[in-house]
Amino acid sequence: MSAATLELLAADEAAMVACGARLAAAAEPSLVVYLDGELGMGKTTFTRGFMRALGHAGAVKSPTYTLVEPYLLGAQQVYHFDLYRLGDPEELEFLGIRDYFGAGAICLLEWPQRGAGALPPADISIKIEREGSGRRLLLHAATDLGKAVLGRMQAE
Numbered sequence: 001m002s003a004a005t006l007e008l009l010a011a012d013e014a015a016m017v018a019c020g021a022r023l024a025a026a027a028e029p030s031l032v033v034y035l036d037g038e039l040g041m042g043k044t045t046f047t048r049g050f051m052r053a054l055g056h057a058g059a060v061k062s063p064t065y066t067l068v069e070p071y072l073l074g075a076q077q078v079y080h081f082d083l084y085r086l087g088d089p090e091e092l093e094f095l096g097i098r099d100y101f102g103a104g105a106i107c108l109l110e111w112p113q114r115g116a117g118a119l120p121p122a123d124i125s126i127k128i129e130r131e132g133s134g135r136r137l138l139l140h141a142a143t144d145l146g147k148a149v150l151g152r153m154q155a156e
Helices: 013-026 043-053 144-155
Strands: 005-010 032-036 068-073 076-082 106-110 124-131 134-141
Touching (some): 013 043, 013 144, 043 106, 043 124, 124 144
Antiparallel strands (some): 124 134
């Protein structure tokens, strides 16, 4: 695969956590990641691996009702969004959505299609699908930043 795409397989929950940690190891400030997959595909599990790799020791739960959960990990601000219950993308304007995507914050977004038109484009989109009893993750970089991150992941 090219630096613009990367496929990962996760046989179980531990492997999904490891996939999230792998992205965290290659990530850099201002990265925007869309997580796309049906309910139960492991989007929050992936995010847990990402957060733990950056040093978060507490619980990582999907912010289904609050829409966003902030994490300050060392000097790195990370925002985890879950837009599943979003009624209209316009609601994101009331949240001050633009304020989250600046100053070098990393943003991970579950159900980004629900915020279409109000969100910045993704640097990396991750499609998570069932693969037997595990999961297949297809990572696609849409920007130079995303390509650089995927390039680092492929070099591991």
